[in-house]
Amino acid sequence: MDKTEIKERLNGVFRDIFDDPELSVSEETTSADIEDWDSIEHINLIGAIEDEFSMRFKMREVSGMKNVGEMIDIISERGQ
Amino acid sequence: MKELEFPFDGRQIMRCRRAIKKQLLAEDTSRIHIKVAVLGGSTTNDVVSALELFLLDSGIEPEFWQSEYNRFYEDAVFGEESLEAFSPDLIYIHTTSCNLTLLPDDPGMDAEEVQHRLEEQFGIFRQVWYELTKRFSVPIIQNNFELPLYRHTGSYDGWGVTGKAAFISRLNVMLSDYARRNNGFYINDISYLSAALGLEKWHDQDSWFLYKYAMNIDVIPDLSYSIACIIRAIYGRSRKAVALDLDNTIWGGVIGDDGQEGIEIGEETAEGESYTMLQSWLKEYKSCGVLLTVCSKNDEENALLGLEHPSGVLRPEDFVSIKANWNSKDRNIAETAQELGLLPESFVFVDDNPAECAIVEAQLPGVYTVTASSVKDTMYRLSRSGCFETVSISGDDLDRTAMYAANAQRQAQQQKYTNYTDYLLSLEMYAEIHDFSPVYLPRITQLTNKSNQFNLTTRRYTEKEMEEVSRSADRIRLCGRLTDKFGDNGIVSIVIGKCQGETLHIELWLMSCRVLKRDMEYAMLDALAKQCRRRGITRIMGYYYRTAKNDMVAQLYGDFGFTLLNRSENGSSVWSLDLDSYEDKNHVIRVNEKETIHG
Numbered sequence: 001m002d003k004t005e006i007k008e009r010l011n012g013v014f015r016d017i018f019d020d021p022e023l024s025v026s027e028e029t030t031s032a033d034i035e036d037w038d039s040i041e042h043i044n045l046i047g048a049i050e051d052e053f054s055m056r057f058k059m060r061e062v063s064g065m066k067n068v069g070e071m072i073d074i075i076s077e078r079g080q
Numbered sequence: 081m082k083e084l085e086f087p088f089d090g091r092q093i094m095r096c097r098r099a100i101k102k103q104l105l106a107e108d109t110s111r112i113h114i115k116v117a118v119l120g121g122s123t124t125n126d127v128v129s130a131l132e133l134f135l136l137d138s139g140i141e142p143e144f145w146q147s148e149y150n151r152f153y154e155d156a157v158f159g160e161e162s163l164e165a166f167s168p169d170l171i172y173i174h175t176t177s178c179n180l181t182l183l184p185d186d187p188g189m190d191a192e193e194v195q196h197r198l199e200e201q202f203g204i205f206r207q208v209w210y211e212l213t214k215r216f217s218v219p220i221i222q223n224n225f226e227l228p229l230y231r232h233t234g235s236y237d238g239w240g241v242t243g244k245a246a247f248i249s250r251l252n253v254m255l256s257d258y259a260r261r262n263n264g265f266y267i268n269d270i271s272y273l274s275a276a277l278g279l280e281k282w283h284d285q286d287s288w289f290l291y292k293y294a295m296n297i298d299v300i301p302d303l304s305y306s307i308a309c310i311i312r313a314i315y316g317r318s319r320k321a322v323a324l325d326l327d328n329t330i331w332g333g334v335i336g337d338d339g340q341e342g343i344e345i346g347e348e349t350a351e352g353e354s355y356t357m358l359q360s361w362l363k364e365y366k367s368c369g370v371l372l373t374v375c376s377k378n379d380e381e382n383a384l385l386g387l388e389h390p391s392g393v394l395r396p397e398d399f400v401s402i403k404a405n406w407n408s409k410d411r412n413i414a415e416t417a418q419e420l421g422l423l424p425e426s427f428v429f430v431d432d433n434p435a436e437c438a439i440v441e442a443q444l445p446g447v448y449t450v451t452a453s454s455v456k457d458t459m460y461r462l463s464r465s466g467c468f469e470t471v472s473i474s475g476d477d478l479d480r481t482a483m484y485a486a487n488a489q490r491q492a493q494q495q496k497y498t499n500y501t502d503y504l505l506s507l508e509m510y511a512e513i514h515d516f517s518p519v520y521l522p523r524i525t526q527l528t529n530k531s532n533q534f535n536l537t538t539r540r541y542t543e544k545e546m547e548e549v550s551r552s553a554d555r556i557r558l559c560g561r562l563t564d565k566f567g568d569n570g571i572v573s574i575v576i577g578k579c580q581g582e583t584l585h586i587e588l589w590l591m592s593c594r595v596l597k598r599d600m601e602y603a604m605l606d607a608l609a610k611q612c613r614r615r616g617i618t619r620i621m622g623y624y625y626r627t628a629k630n631d632m633v634a635q636l637y638g639d640f641g642f643t644l645l646n647r648s649e650n651g652s653s654v655w656s657l658d659l660d661s662y663e664d665k666n667h668v669i670r671v672n673e674k675e676t677i678h679g
Contacts, residue, residue, distance in 0.1 A: 019098030040125045043291050047298070048095040062290055 006053075006075050010068065013048045017041065027069030053079030084137045085448065086465035090130075090301030097129055104136040110628045111141040112315065112540060117168035118144060119152035119208075121179035122294035130301045134308035138317055149292060152179075156208040159215070169542070170314070171212055172221045172307060175205070176270065176294040177228060177248060184242040187233075191241050198247060202254045209258075209265065217544035219264045219314055221307060224252045226274035226295075229283040263522070263543045266310055266471055273306050274299075276464070309466030315540060316530030319448065319467040320422055321371040322362070323413050325431035326378060326386055326404070329452045330362070330394065331355045335386040336378060346391025354455040359393035361459055366398060369480045370468050371420065373401040375412045375429065380404040400484035409436050410443035420484060421593025423532065423629065428467050430458060472522065479570075486567035487594060493566075504599060504668040507564040511600065511669045513607040516550040516557045523571045524559055527592060532629040535590040536622065536636065554579045555587075556611045560604050562595055562669070569595055573604050582618045584608075589622070589636075602665035605640055609662045618659050626651035640665070 007025070015023045018036050031037040037045070049071070050056055055078045057065075065071050083093060083100060093100065116131075118124050128144050135142045145166040147155045152173055155163055177183075181204075182197040189197075209220060225248045231237035238245040252271055259267045274282040277299055284296035295303065312318055327334045332344025332351045344352040345359070366372055372394070376383055383404030387396045396402060401419060403412040409431070417424045425446025431437050437449040448467050452458040462468070490507065497503035516524055525546045532538065541549065549555055560573040572595045576588040591601055612620060622637040624630075634651065638644065641662075642655035 013095070016095045016099070019096075019102065043126065043293075043297060044094050044097075047091070051091050051095070059286055059290055 001076050001079055003072055003076055006072050006079065009052055010049065010072070010075075013045070013052050017045050017048055025068045027067065027072065029068040030066065049075070055079045081137050084133055086305065086461070088301065088305070090298060093130065093133065093301050094126065094297075097133060100133055101136070104133065109139065111136065111139050112538070113141045113143065114169040114311075114315070115143045115145070115166060116311075117147075117163055117166060117171045119147045119155055119171065119173045119212075121150055121152050121173075121175035122288075123149060123292045124174050126293070126297060126300045127174060127304050127307075130304035131307055134305055135311060138308060138312050140311065140315060140317070150179075153204065153208060157211050159211075164215070168216060168218055170219050170221070170311065171216065172268075173208065173223065174294075175223055175225075177225045178288065178294045180225065180248070180251070183244050183247055187242050189242050194241055194247065198250055198254075202251060205255075206258070209262075213264075213544075217264075217542075217548075219266065219542050219544075221266045221268050221310055222255065222259075223268045223270045224255050226270050226282060227279060229279045266314070268303075268307055268310060270303065270306070273302060277302060305466065309469040310471065312466075313469040313471045314529070314542075316526070316532075318469050319370075319428050320426040321373055321400075321416075321420065322365065322428045322430060322462075323373045323375040323409075323416065323447075324362070325409075325433070325436065325452070326374060326376040326383055328432040329430055329458075330359055331386060331389070331392070335382045340385045340389055343386060343389065345389050348391075352391070356391065356393060358455045358458060361462075363393055363398060365462075365468060366481055368468065368470055368473060371400045371422075371481060371484060372398055373416050373420075374399050374403060375409050375416065375431075376404045377406055377409070378404040397485070398481070400481055400488075408439065408443075410440045413440060413444060413447060421533070421596060428462065428465075430462070472526075483567060483569060483594065486569075489566045490564070501668065507566070507598070509562060509564045509598065509669040511560055511562050511603050511671045513558055513560040513603060513671055516546075516559055518550070520559055520571055521546055521550060524574055527571060528574055528588065528590065531590040531592065532627070533593055533632050534596065535630050536586070536633055537588055537625050538627050538630060539588050541588075549576060556584060556608065556615070558604060558607055558611070560600060560607070562598065562600050573600055575604055575608055577608065577612075577620070579615060579617060582616060583621055584612050584617045584619070585621045586623060599666050599668050601636070601640075603669045603671055606664045606666050607671065609659055609664075612659055620657045620659065622655040622657065624653045624655070626653075 011024055014025055015021055018034060031042065046057060046062055053075050055075065057074065061074055081100070081104065118128055124146050128146060132142055132144070145163060145168065152175060180201060182201040184194050184197065209222070212220060227245050227248055231245065233240060233243070237243040240246060255267055259265050282295050282299055287293040287295065287297050324330055332355055333342055335343055345355045346352045347356065362372060374383060380402070383402060384396055387394060401416045403416060405412070413427055413429060414424055417427060423446065424444040428448045428450060429437065429440050430450045430452050432452040434451045437451045440447055441449050448465065450458060450461040493506060494503050497506065522543065525541055525543045528546070529540050550557060556577045556579065558575040559571055562569045562572050573591040574588060575586065577584040577586045608620070622642050624634060624637060626634065637655035640657065642657040645654045645656050647653040
């Protein structure tokens, strides 16, 4: 899948989860950049992304992703 | 809110929960505030976030306290400062089979050892409930236990001596026995819920390893909804009546076109059999205290013809109201609600026509509508929506339809009299007004938590709090039971006042709407005045706290002859009555046998 499309759909998920219509993520975005992105919200975020792209992250990936860029890489491999 | 109504999209709710919460909080509605302590044996954050949304949508504004991860036992048994300071109104214990530490793990164990483990395991939980009850005396909601997905021995696991599923099933029976014997203790049946959703969907070990959630995060909204339904029922917010369409809803075909012999009901055809089953299912709701009403576009004689079908199960007398006419259905439901002294939001409306459901939803947003596309769908929606969730069934629930039928007779009687006082006298009313007695406490609490309209302070009490009130030396308590020649209305009015020197402050004054305009409120006031004088009280202070639902009593204290002291901007008011010159106001109800009516 095209990474621009992934990023666009990811933005939709991030905006819903954090209820911020202005929010826009880049490859470099990490949880430190978004105030409400804590470990609890991370669970919802992962769930919503899995739903959006009809895929599952592996356990190692959930705890290992360093930034949105890595997330996009995984989605581009397995997402739909 | 539509997004939160059953059947809901749990994933979507969790994705948009912040926006949904914002929207709910922006609604112009009054909610009761309750403090909920959640003691978890696994992660509880999302359980709480989803629960918050469902409760806000039900007129309840929760404030939460959560135990640290898996601290349910320690916090309950050894205490936790922040929990004590929080002082909850309700406790939810979120434990699951993950927290069963004594499951049989050796196929060589004998029956005695397994029994010993079972008792010890139950004992751990009983200690939790005991300690919490001792400190807080508030309602406790406890999950029972879900069956495991994986089994070593297949079906044998469900019945063998050392089977884990067998152990869990036996433990669940012990929980149920405990719940039946202990007021204010309620089971959240996750054994049912996990089975209904499917164990394969319920269990997700990744969620456990990653986040320490005891179930798949996808099913958490379903779990939270189940808890919300119980809390709604505890606070008297379950629905009370169902308005049923007739044609193609409770029988197949159109009675006006097909005639009595042409409609589908009875054992002869598959479709007829399905409607017979639906009618039996609906009739059983009646025994649980739900009122059945008809709301159908039909000529009344045709509607009755259908309800008198020889193979039918529901009969005209099963309904407390039959509206078969050509008026709009929202109007019919609104009228039925008014006649029964209920609010439209106490209704569920069932109709096979989606357009009728849409109109009712638009005109009466509080009504929960069920589009009856098939019998099984209707049963599914009525059952799984939890709209008639019950936490206890009292004698009054069983008699409720009979009580409303007696009301209809009273109305017929009223038409014979031109003078209203003559009508009231003709009812030969007799009231018993006394202090609370233990046998009435469950009904007193139930009525207190259900009454919204004729309720001056809308103060809610748990059974335990009510027990404390009933023992309190500085309180005057009255509960009134009204009987007349058509039947017994049961306990219909409650008053609680707190004595402070020579003044009585009324904390609670409520009455069931089924006895409006019968002068029962005057009988209660007379009884209160009498009790006050006996205690040397000279002044009664009345408080009216305005809510979205209790406008009908905004002027009650004024009508009683109280003086208005203060009215605040939000419509609430404070009143005072000097007892020196008080004269009895009830002249139509005979009270407490020995006394005679005045005037």
